Amino acid sequence: MxxxxxxxxxxxxxxxxxxxxxxxxxxxxxxxxxxxxxxxxxxxxxxxxxxxxxxxxxxxxxxxxxxxxxxxxxxxxxxxxxxxxxxxxxxxxxxxxxxxxxxxxxxxxxxxxxxxxxxxxxxxxxxxxxxxxxxxxxxxxxxxxxxxxxxxxxxxxxxxxxxxxxxxxxxxxxxxxxxxxxxxxxxxxxxxxxxxxxxxxxxxxxxxxxxxxxxxxxxxxxxxxFVAAFTGMENVFYGVSRVRDGEATIDLGAIVVRTVTAVEGDVCLGIRPEEVIVSREPFESSATNVFFGTVTEVQQNGIFSRVVVDVGLPFVAVLTRQSIARLGLAEGEPAYVTFKASAVHVFGR
The missing domain is CATH 3.40.50.300 (P-loop containing nucleotide triphosphate hydrolases)
Structure with a gap:
């Protein structure tokens, strides 16, 4: 048209x-x-x-x-x-x-x-x-x-x-x-x-x-x-990607993330907050990325709230207020961050 x-x-x-x-x-x-x-x-x-x-x-x-x-x-x-x-x-x-x-x-x-x-x-x-x-x-x-x-x-x-x-x-x-x-x-x-x-x-x-x-x-x-950052993909980090048999490990310095990508070398990766699971115990799932850290921020924003967990890098997640209360999440409390390999989006630099 x-x-x-x-x-x-x-x-x-x-x-x-x-x-x-x-x-x-x-x-x-x-x-x-x-x-x-x-x-x-x-x-x-x-x-x-x-x-x-x-x-x-x-x-x-x-x-x-x-x-x-x-x-x-x-x-x-x-x-x-x-x-x-x-x-x-x-x-x-x-x-x-x-x-x-x-x-x-x-x-x-x-x-x-x-x-x-x-x-x-x-x-x-x-x-x-x-x-x-x-x-x-x-x-x-x-x-x-x-x-x-x-x-x-x-x-x-x-x-x-x-x-x-x-x-x-x-x-x-x-x-x-x-x-x-x-x-x-x-x-x-x-x-x-x-x-x-x-x-x-x-x-x-x-x-x-x-x-x-x-x-x-x-x-x-x-x-x-740019699109990742502009559309609210808050978890944006830089690292080095190494690919073997179609699977990649990305060294972010403090942690190593696993995903599927053909992009090697210096990369930027992004994970949307809604793709990040926060739990008090290791989360039982097929997700390959599980990291232990400490809650550094809980920001109440109406129905959904923003939670930041420092696992060596600050990960932002979005949870309901009921989930935060049920899990007992508060600043200074320990927590796990979990996300699937498919949730990781990789861009060359």
Missing amino acids: LEIKGLSLALGEFSLADVNLTVRDGEYFIVLGPTGAGKTILLETIAGIYAPDTGSIALDGLDVTRTDPKDRGIGMVYQDYMLFPHLTVGENIGFGLKQRRDEPSLIAERVSETADLLGIGRLLGRTPGTLSGGEQQRAAIARALVLRPGVLLLDEPLSALDAVTRDRLRRELKAVHRATGTTVVHITHHFEDIFALADRVAVMQDGKVVQTGTPDEVFRKPATE
């Missing part, structure tokens, strides 16, 4: 460098990355606001790299809504249709239909200044959707909202996507957006796409040290 090949663009402090992406028809595709990674520039280049220095953008097999933005069939929604304050919600939603000189009866029908889809049908006569942030964002999304774009681009659409509104709008976006089948490219900082909405994810770093895959693939099998 949307195919980007070799896209590069230098724009002041920001740039895109040889970006290659394919977004399938009807897919909800999320682009994740830190501030300055080039996410918004990528969206604006897809929309036609910027012309790339090199590379191409194709929609449904048609090259639109140099096509005027209004002729691309792409809708874009920014996080700050950009609604016209002097127009009603209904007039805002119908603005693009009016500019296109559609029949007034068709405009009214489309506006009503799209507003109802976003749950703001009752607000059509009001002005943006009288709406909550969530309502304004719904109106902005409706204004883009009413034109029935081939691709809908969402630039951090939930970032300016409070947690409760953000969660509600996530559910509504999922329902709208299911109802319309619109291809969506959504950029975000929030990991919750990915698991609630994304079919696939691309991670950007310094203007480049460094990994693409399903949410599970990206979070459980990061391709680089």
Whole structure:
């Protein structure tokens, strides 16, 4: 549906460098990355606001790299809504249709239909200044959707909202996507957006796409040290890998970790906190990595808590508060850390 090949663009402090992406028809595709990674520039280049220095953008097999933005069939929604304050919600939603000189009866029908889809049908006569942030964002999304774009681009659409509104709008976006089948490219900082909405994810770093895959693939099998750290793989260590018969031992100095990898020499390894088991006695399992140490930190964070066990290196684990109480885990108490060989992700350095 949307195919980007070799896209590069230098724009002041920001740039895109040889970006290659394919977004399938009807897919909800999320682009994740830190501030300055080039996410918004990528969206604006897809929309036609910027012309790339090199590379191409194709929609449904048609090259639109140099096509005027209004002729691309792409809708874009920014996080700050950009609604016209002097127009009603209904007039805002119908603005693009009016500019296109559609029949007034068709405009009214489309506006009503799209507003109802976003749950703001009752607000059509009001002005943006009288709406909550969530309502304004719904109106902005409706204004883009009413034109029935081939691709809908969402630039951090939930970032300016409070947690409760953000969660509600996530559910509504999922329902709208299911109802319309619109291809969506959504950029975000929030990991919750990915698991609630994304079919696939691309991670950007310094203007480049460094990994693409399903949410599970990206979070459980990061391709680089950067992706591991950025997606919350807190247990990141450096060592030397030696491989024999497909199995590897990685010397981290204080401990030696066993895993399966073909990467030898100086490496970085990562283990997600949720893959680490903490126990007071040796844990009975097939896991090959078991280390004894001392609890150095127990940080209560609502339902789940963060526990750090020093086994020569500090390992972070995530446990429920009930598990911590049942095990009697507290700072200074002895504990075992256990994790499977398959939980260890190895990256070359």
